[in-house]
Amino acid sequence: xxxxxxxxxxxxxxxFALASPAFAQQSPNLGKAISVEDLASWDISIGPDGxxxxxxxxxxxxxxxxxxxxxxxxxxxxxxxxxxxxxxxxQGSLPGDKPPVKTVGSYWPYATTLFDYIRRAMPFNESKxxxxxxVYGVVAYLLNLNGVVPESETMDAQTLLKVTMPNREGFVVFxxxx
Amino acid sequence: MxxxxxxxxxQVAGNGLLHRRMFLAGGAAAMGAxxxxxxxxxxxxxxESWMKIPGAPFNGYGQPSKYEEKVARTWASAPGTGGTxxxxxxxHLLNGMITPSxxxxxxxxxxxxxxxxxxxRLVIHGLVKRPLMFTLDDLGRYPMESRIAFVECAxxxxxxxxxxxxxxxxxxxxxLLSCSEWTGVKLSVLLxxxxxxxxxxxxxxxxxxxxxMSRSFPIEKALDDALVCLYQxxxxxxxxxxxxxxxxxxxxxxxxxxxxxxxxxxxxxPTMTKDETSKYTILxxxxxxxxxxxxxxxxxxxxxxxxxxxxxxxxxxxxxxxAWSGYGKVAKVxxxxxxxxxxxxxxxxxxxxxxxxxxxxxxxxxxxxxxVLQSRSTDETGYVQxxxxxxxxxxxxxxxxxxxxxxxxxxxxxxxxxxxxx
Numbered sequence: 001x002x003x004x005x006x007x008x009x010x011x012x013x014x015x016f017a018l019a020s021p022a023f024a025q026q027s028p029n030l031g032k033a034i035s036v037e038d039l040a041s042w043d044i045s046i047g048p049d050g051x052x053x054x055x056x057x058x059x060x061x062x063x064x065x066x067x068x069x070x071x072x073x074x075x076x077x078x079x080x081x082x083x084x085x086x087x088x089x090x091q092g093s094l095p096g097d098k099p100p101v102k103t104v105g106s107y108w109p110y111a112t113t114l115f116d117y118i119r120r121a122m123p124f125n126e127s128k129x130x131x132x133x134x135v136y137g138v139v140a141y142l143l144n145l146n147g148v149v150p151e152s153e154t155m156d157a158q159t160l161l162k163v164t165m166p167n168r169e170g171f172v173v174f175x176x177x178x
Numbered sequence: 179m180x181x182x183x184x185x186x187x188x189q190v191a192g193n194g195l196l197h198r199r200m201f202l203a204g205g206a207a208a209m210g211a212x213x214x215x216x217x218x219x220x221x222x223x224x225x226e227s228w229m230k231i232p233g234a235p236f237n238g239y240g241q242p243s244k245y246e247e248k249v250a251r252t253w254a255s256a257p258g259t260g261g262t263x264x265x266x267x268x269x270h271l272l273n274g275m276i277t278p279s280x281x282x283x284x285x286x287x288x289x290x291x292x293x294x295x296x297x298x299r300l301v302i303h304g305l306v307k308r309p310l311m312f313t314l315d316d317l318g319r320y321p322m323e324s325r326i327a328f329v330e331c332a333x334x335x336x337x338x339x340x341x342x343x344x345x346x347x348x349x350x351x352x353x354l355l356s357c358s359e360w361t362g363v364k365l366s367v368l369l370x371x372x373x374x375x376x377x378x379x380x381x382x383x384x385x386x387x388x389x390x391m392s393r394s395f396p397i398e399k400a401l402d403d404a405l406v407c408l409y410q411x412x413x414x415x416x417x418x419x420x421x422x423x424x425x426x427x428x429x430x431x432x433x434x435x436x437x438x439x440x441x442x443x444x445x446x447x448p449t450m451t452k453d454e455t456s457k458y459t460i461l462x463x464x465x466x467x468x469x470x471x472x473x474x475x476x477x478x479x480x481x482x483x484x485x486x487x488x489x490x491x492x493x494x495x496x497x498x499x500x501a502w503s504g505y506g507k508v509a510k511v512x513x514x515x516x517x518x519x520x521x522x523x524x525x526x527x528x529x530x531x532x533x534x535x536x537x538x539x540x541x542x543x544x545x546x547x548x549x550v551l552q553s554r555s556t557d558e559t560g561y562v563q564x565x566x567x568x569x570x571x572x573x574x575x576x577x578x579x580x581x582x583x584x585x586x587x588x589x590x591x592x593x594x595x596x597x598x599x600x
Contacts, residue, residue, distance in 0.1 A: 027371050028320050031302070031310030039301050039309060042441055045382050045392060047449040074258060083257035095465030100576060102456065107467075110450045117452040120390035121288065124259065127388045171459060174471040176505075 044128075046116040050161040053115065057156035058137025060144040066134045067141050070123045079104075079145050084124075088145045091166055105146025109171055111163035114139050136160070191522035193515035193549050195497075196541035198525035251281055252349055261289030262389075264331065265418075266353025269481045273498070275326070275527070275535050277356035279411045283432075284418045285331050285354065287453075288389035291438055295422040298386065300406070304443035307373025314422050317408060320363040325405065326534040328502050330355040330474045331432040332458050332579040338566065339575045343597045347485040351597065352585070355502075357535040358419075360426045362407035365400050365442070378444035382451075383425050386440035393434045394448040395427060395472065403428050403533075406439065429473045429504030429533040431458060431579075460577040468577075473504030476563050477582035478511050478538070478555035489593035492546035497524075500535040503557035507531065510556045511538040517550035517586065517600040518565070524553070532558075549589045550600045566599055 036043075046052055058066075067079075079087030090101025100106075104114060119135045121127050130138070140155040148163060149155075190197045242249065249272070253265035265284040267277055277283075284290075295314050303309035331354035337344050338351065374397070381400045385391040405426040407415055415421045420437030427434050433453060448454065448470070460468040478501035483489050497515075501508045507530055512521035527537035538553070555563045564572070566583040586600040 027367055028316075029371055030316040030319055031308075031312045031368070031371055034301060034303070034309050034311040036303075036309070039303055039311070042301060042384075043303070043443070044390065045384065045443060045449050045451070047445060047447065049447075094461060094467075095463065097463060097574065097576070100461055102461070104456075108456050110455065113450050113452055113455055116449075120392070121388070121452075124262075124288065127288065127390070170466055171455075171469040172466050174460075174468040176473075 044116070044120055046112045046119075048110050048112050050112055050157060053112075053157035053160060054132040055157065056132035056136055057154050058133045058135070058140055059154045060137075060140045060149070060151050062133070063137030063139065063141030063144075063155075066130070066138050070130075071138065074124060079142060087142055091146075094167070094170065103146070104142050105148060105166060107167050107170070109165050109168050111139065111143065111148075111160055111165055114142065115160060189543075191514060191516070191520040193520075193547075194543040194545055195513060195515050195520075195522040196543055198523055198540065249281070251283070252353070253284070259289070261286050264333075264354060266349045267356045268349045269352060269355075269479070269500070270348045270484045270487055272481070273537070275357055275500070275529075275537050276411060277358060279358065279413065279416050279419070282329075282356040282358060282410075282416070282419055283331065283354045285432055286387070286418070286437075287391050287433075288387050290417050291387045292417075293386060293422060293438060298422050298440070300423060300439060300442070302368055302372045302442045302444075304382070304445055305375035305378035306369070306444055307375065308371075310368070310372045312368070314408070317363055317406065317423065320367065322361050322408075323364055323405060324359055324361040324409075325403075325426075325428065326357065326359045326529075326531050327426060327428045328355060328357040328474075328533065328535045329426075329432050329435050330502070330504075332471070332474070334432075335477075335581040335583070335585075336578050338581050338583055338585070339570075339578070341575070343599050346597055348479065348481060348585075352479050354432065355500075355535070357500075357502075358410045359412065360405060360407045361409035361412075362405045362423075362426065365404035365406050365425070366402075368406065368442075369400060369444070372444075374444065377446055380445045380448050382441075382443040382445055382449045383434070383436040383439060384441040384443070385420075385436050385438040387438050391433065391436060391438075391453065392449065392451045393436060393454055394445070394451060395430065395434055397444065399427055399430070399472075427472075431472060431474065433458065434472065458579055460573060460579050462577070463574040468573075471580055474502070475580060475582040476503040476505065476508075476555050476557035476559075476561045477501065478508075478553040478563060479585045480513070480551050480553050480587060483551070483589060483595050484587055485595045485597060487595060489544060489589050489595065491593065492544050495542045495544055497540040497542045497551060497553075499538055499553050501526075501538055501553070501555040502533070502535045503555070503559075503561065504533060505561065506533065506558040508536040508538075508555055509558045509560075511536075512554045512556075513538075513540040514552045514554070515542060515549045518552055518554075518584070521554065544589070546591065548591055550598065551587045551589060552584050552600070554584055 074084040090106035093101040136155040251265040255263040334354035480499040524538040524540040
């Protein structure tokens with residue numbers, strides 16, 4: 001009798017506890033705290049605000065040397081493409097009904113993406129092997145080939161952020177039904 | 179034939195489509211008996227060797243029958259790479275709603291990494307109060323949730339944008355779609371443990387593969403139904419599908435379901451990664467491109483019959499296929515056997531689940547003449563799958579991604595099935 005009364009009273013309270021914010025504190029909490037320093041080697045994404053861009057710099061000339069040694073075999077002389085993606089040209093090819101030529105110069109909206117992607121994924125067979133100076137150099141070289149920066153340009157955390165890509169305004173955020 | 183059988187075999191649309199009660203209420207048996215010409219067996223039944231001697235012993239992990247070797251993925255790789263590209267599910271050789279794990283389509287950007295689960299880590303950081311690191315043992319101790327969900331590459335069915343219909347089968351055209359039961363930890367639970375900074379509006383997910391595949395998505399999705407998956411169809415996620423841990427964003431573009439998940443970063447805005455700017459954006463005739471097209475739209479396709487599955491002689495057939503929507507459940511599927519002139523309602527095979535594929539079935543009495551088969555899905559939001567003409571009128575034919583137009587298969591007089599535009 002006593003037991004039944006106890007259960008009847010306790011059950012709603014227990015259900016309430018499950019649904020209340022107190023339950024979040026009962027989460028397993030098994031993650032270990034990790035410091036910004038300890039995760040720095042993985043924190044390699046660079047957004048349009050450039051936060052996290054490393055120190056270092058590279059010129060168009062320096063980038064050309066890296067490109068010829070490590071990129072050209074797949075992306076062609078001066079980024080003209082074949083066997084893999086074309087990186088240069090195509091500006092003006094986006095509207096209409098002819099096949100578009102989508103390259104860094106004609107399509108990519110942010111220069112920060114170029115730094116992010118080359119550093120994380122290129123060269124294909126040894127990704128994450130380029131130094132920051134080498135990545136800045138290749139970025140400078142590709143932007144110069146696309147007419148976005150002059151041949152005298154040096155890329156670093158500051159100058160990269162000043163680059164406005166030709167297709168910066170080329171994107172519309174999708175809404176369903178359009 | 180009794181009265182009810184007559185209504186069960188009634189035509190509901192042109193060129194031989196029969197009411198969906200046909201298969202559900204035993205009408206097929208009634209009709210089959212009526213239509214069948216009595217035949218005698220060609221020879222006495224053989225007592226085969228396997229009926230007389232003991233079979234194979236047990237083994238640790240079962241494999242399909244050796245007679246099923248043709249049920250396999252096909253793939254294409256980028257020049258100079260072995261594992262950058264995609265492999266495709268052979269839907270014409272499967273039935274049901276679950277794709278066997280070994281036949282799940284793959285899209286990899288730098289091969290399949292050989293990840294040691296003991297040293298793999300998942301890090302959650304960025305706009306959180308406490309950056310956290312989890313081992314797989316840690317994740318395995320959390321309360322888990324299972325759901326059946328499709329994963330579809332945004333580039334699936336892109337072949338239908340070609341000016342002329344390709345001589346291709348369903349695997350080549352629509353093979354970048356698969357459906358599994360996924361089991362894992364709700365991402366929202368892990369994020370709440372890390373403590374979400376109110377400034378966090380987006381989430382970056384990143385893989386541990388050599389390409390560091392990465393995509394951004396709105397934090398609302400993370401707090402809704404995002405799942406950090408350890409299991410696929412009951413066993414640990416296969417290496418090709420993200421072992422030891424992958425993200426599942428139900429209904430969203432395939433590559434956003436980041437495989438080999440190593441890092442989740444909360445951010446104020448999208449990171450604008452390579453795969454959400456230069457790829458996976460839809461170029462319109464105006465020259466502008468649609469960005470952040472996350473859920474896959476309502477869509478369907480007939481798997482049986484389809485190219486390679488020759489229809490052998492006039493008679494009763496089941497037309498069957500898959501329908502799905504990244505926005506919810508499939509509400510109905512209509513089938514046409516006359517190129518869209520008339521439509522009949524298909525039966526939906528239970529279970530019908532949100533953001534999962536639904537198998538549909540339709541009875542078809544083929545008289546032996548040419549027939550153009552189509553399926554058209556409507557999802558629970560009322561969205562109707564568009565025709566090829568409608569989709570191209572909306573977006574042009576250079577968009578590459580999110581092609582959900584109605585597929586047409588022609589069955590010619592000899593029973594051969596081909597991809598056509600109708």
